[in-house]
Amino acid sequence: MFSLVADCGPGKLGGHLYLVDTLAGDPEVLQVDAEAYYEKLLKKSSSTSDVVSIPGGGEVKLEDSSVCFVPLYRNNPTSKMLLLTDPKDKETVLAVYVNQCWWPVEDVVKTADPARDGLILVQTFGERIVLFVLNYIIFGMLEGSSANDAFFLPHSATECAKILWRNGEAVAFYSVKMKGSLCDGTTSQCYLLPVLDTIFVRSKHRRGGLGMKMLHDFCQSFMAEDALGISCPISAAMYQVCQKFLQTYPEEQKRLWEVEAPGDWSQRVNIWLKIQMESSPAAKSEVDFQSSKPRQADVDQRSKGVEYIPGVEKVERDVTEKKDDTAAAQTLNSQGPEQEDLEQGAGNTQQCKGIRKRAGPGGLAGDKAAKQFRILP
Template sequence: LPAEVAYPVDILEDSPEGHQAAAQAYYDSLRERAPTAAEIFPLPTGEQVKLETSSLCFCTVYRDEPQHKILVLVSPQDTKTVVAVYLKESWWSTEDVLRTSDPTRKGLMKVRSFGERIVLFILNVIIFGKLERSLDDEDMFFLPHPAKEQAKILWRDGAAIGFYSTKMKGSLCGNGTNACYQLPVFDTVFVRKKCRRQGLGTAMLQDFCDTFQEEEALGVSCPISPTMYQVLRQFLLACPAHRGRLWEVEPPGAWGQRANIWLKVYLQEARLPEGSIAQPGCTGEDMSRPRQTLQDDRLVQCDHGESHKVEQWCVIPWPSSLFCDLLAFV
């Protein structure tokens, strides 16, 4: 694409219904065409994919509003891999959907427009959920965010490279319940593989804490993986003012459903012999294997999907006075 061409996030109107109607009309037109008249979509890899209904499907954009869908093109070799999205009466590769021609899009920016919701969906469901997720017995599919989920996208060098979402204080914990979150909760987060090991996980935590400066207590969705604890440890060592604010929480986050993260980090390290070395795979922000767990009616990603290299660190004896201070948090 020419450099001056705007990308979908820059030009999509805030009209999910209108967009879906256009996508449905296009899909219906393909069904009426003769097989020999199939168009070709060229992938960045050089592969060419036929635009025919057998290679197309509609994906639900929002978990709580299944009527809103987008039309996607899948790879003939792997029907679970989305290679392009139909937007503004044109096909765009998934990488181009994540790009922007707006120079003001940089850093962490709140998701506001329909176009940004599409970018969040692509990062969440397609990039993380299908392409960059480690598949093992503990992993589960990552569901789309609700339509009004509070989230921020991380923009750098003209492209979206990550996101984090927040459960807002006072928002419902899930469908079928009247319980509401009693504090803001750092819920899902992801950074693309190519951008990991650059301290972006701790940067997102800092942004989360700064966003809710007036709140005395902030949550991080339970359970927290060992690698995420290392990110939190690094963050809290560098920012002691937040040690009494961050809590591992289960919905809705009442006092009986909270555990102080700084205290848990201390107790975890106190169980290691003095002078021992932490396991190499759990240093710094080594979060290359995002995980998630089913909680209520939602999936919670527990790792932050990016890494920051730290050579190694030693467990240092903690003074008893610090332990007493930590106990005061619970």
């Protein structure tokens, strides 16, 4: 029988060190090790399969049907993570195989290092895995809205991101498309300004001002820039976060823009101005009138049998774009039905682009990416 982290090494916190504290191996070597381990699993008969003990979840038999590889990075199929899924629910990931150990999902996002506190830039391979688990597994599968049948693509290997650590746990993150970085892998266009692309706060840590904290950190990180972007479309929940933030920090009102890539002046809308316009009585009455009539584009797409999927990165230009109006409780990769408690601050905001239709982790590699945005307050 295999146990999990308990046998992977002694440590400081509760007798254990966690993955992000101990992982120092070469990523390529770790990849080869995971592939060799997977091959051994395939050769074992069901009668001799190993069993993994999941904390609080009983025992799970290690069989081909319960393990699968998924890309660790967007647009890089060679780097993969080996995942263990629940035999009763293939869309629920129980553990991640790294460095000859099965690590429960909740242990991957923990640390025993007291210095790992607050917003910390993602730099190490272990931190990349934490970002992957927060974004792809916890948000995309475990805490995302059940109203949207979708997986979310992982970040690229060079994505600039910060993880928010609190009390020994990774509770939130945000990522940025840097000025001058390529918009996608199909064109030579580059971002013309820094763009906040994804924000996510775990559900149990929402309504505590963490969304505001990360938005402020984003603005403070680019003080020399006259304009900063937030990836379009911005959900209603994220607009509430922005409104609270811009009321608190009026000096940022001229700097924050809702942008389409690459973000030239024809692709920007000032967020504070838009908030003011939409809060006016005339704007509200116009919105109420328009909301009772379906857009012709929507009617046309439905008649063609086109399925709308909220996504994360503009990878294919021919995919229909659509704002996810149900994302009132999502992240800048966000989704969820609940409204943000502005007095408490934003809890979870995530916006991302490029999602895939949910068909289980093993079916991700062949799916097409669509433009998406998510926000979880």
